[in-house]
């Protein structure tokens with residue numbers, strides 16, 4: 001596969017999260033589409049709160065933000081001994097780890113930095129601090145490179161025509177470009193994306209607020225629909241392929257993604273529409289055998305009881321799972337930064353990780 005476009009040829013958006021000494025800068029995604037504002041965070045607690053409240057969200061963006069949280073700790077800690085520094089590091093790691101449970105990129109990024117620290121415990125403290133910051137920057141840079149590769153791999157296998165997506169797996173959900181976002185952007189540049197159908201994605205409206213905003217911003221032709229319209233649009237023959245992101249793909253190919261993904265996958269099968277997920281290897285958790293083992297985050301009732309800040313229901317009991325699990329039998333293929341994985345997923349994912 002040949003990389004034909006640079007990131008700046010595919011999007012006008014800046015990186016959604018970045019790090020300079022002593023501060024994490026991120027686009028506050030809770031304010032979109034009303035306002036585009038970048039906020040600066042200066043403590044680990046602020047970064048953890050930003051992840052919990054979804055100022056930053058999307059699996060790879062959460063991973064990068066958490067790694068930057070550790071970089072922030074390294075740059076701002078005034079521990080006088082290595083022991084004191086490591087105690088604080090452990091607290092920062094735990095605080096960031098206990099923010100959101102489903103997207104495995106969070107744990108992957110935190111553990112990547114932690115393992116590096118553990119390998120260098122004999123080094124001088126300043127060197128350990130330097131390594132933490134450098135590793136966090138590397139995680140973010142690699143995310144953009146991975147997205148660029150996925151974009152080109154995906155554009156090779158998606159049919160020309162109309163594509164439907166759910167939630168936001170775009171630039172905002174990653175460091176830049178997106179997973180799904182990169183595929184759509186490359187297709188758009190190639191002229192093979194005719195129309196993008198965007199599901200609004202209740203209850204938090206990542207489709208309407210974020211995907212519609214960022215793809216429109218980059219000039220991609222789209223139509224927004226409410227979630228309950230997707231089946232009818234498919235039945236009318238107006239969808240040629242569906243692509244969604246993933247928060248965790250497990251060893252047999254089952255995957256967790258934004259609530260509503262499973263419904264789309266079943267409908268896609270009924271209508272013979274190819275259904276892909278797009279994710280970097282950092283989203284694949286080979287330690288879990290089946291999707292049943294993935295922890296699913298439940299969020300507060302207010303998200304369902306309100307819409308755009310307005311109360312839309314009486315104070316009744318609510319069930320609010322943030323993700324669902326799609327069994328691999330509904331998947332056509334998994335587009336990764338190392339190529340497209342086809343069925344049988346269990347065997348081919350294993351092969352992919354052996355090759356790594």
Ligand SMILES: CSC[C@@H](O)[C@@H](O)C(=O)COP(=O)(O)O
Pocket residue numbers: 057058059060103166167168169170173174178179180206244245246247257258259322
């Ligand atoms: C490239 S992002 C992939 C997934 O993280 C995305 O599809 C998703 O489900 C995001 O959920 P969110 O709750 O908005 O963090």
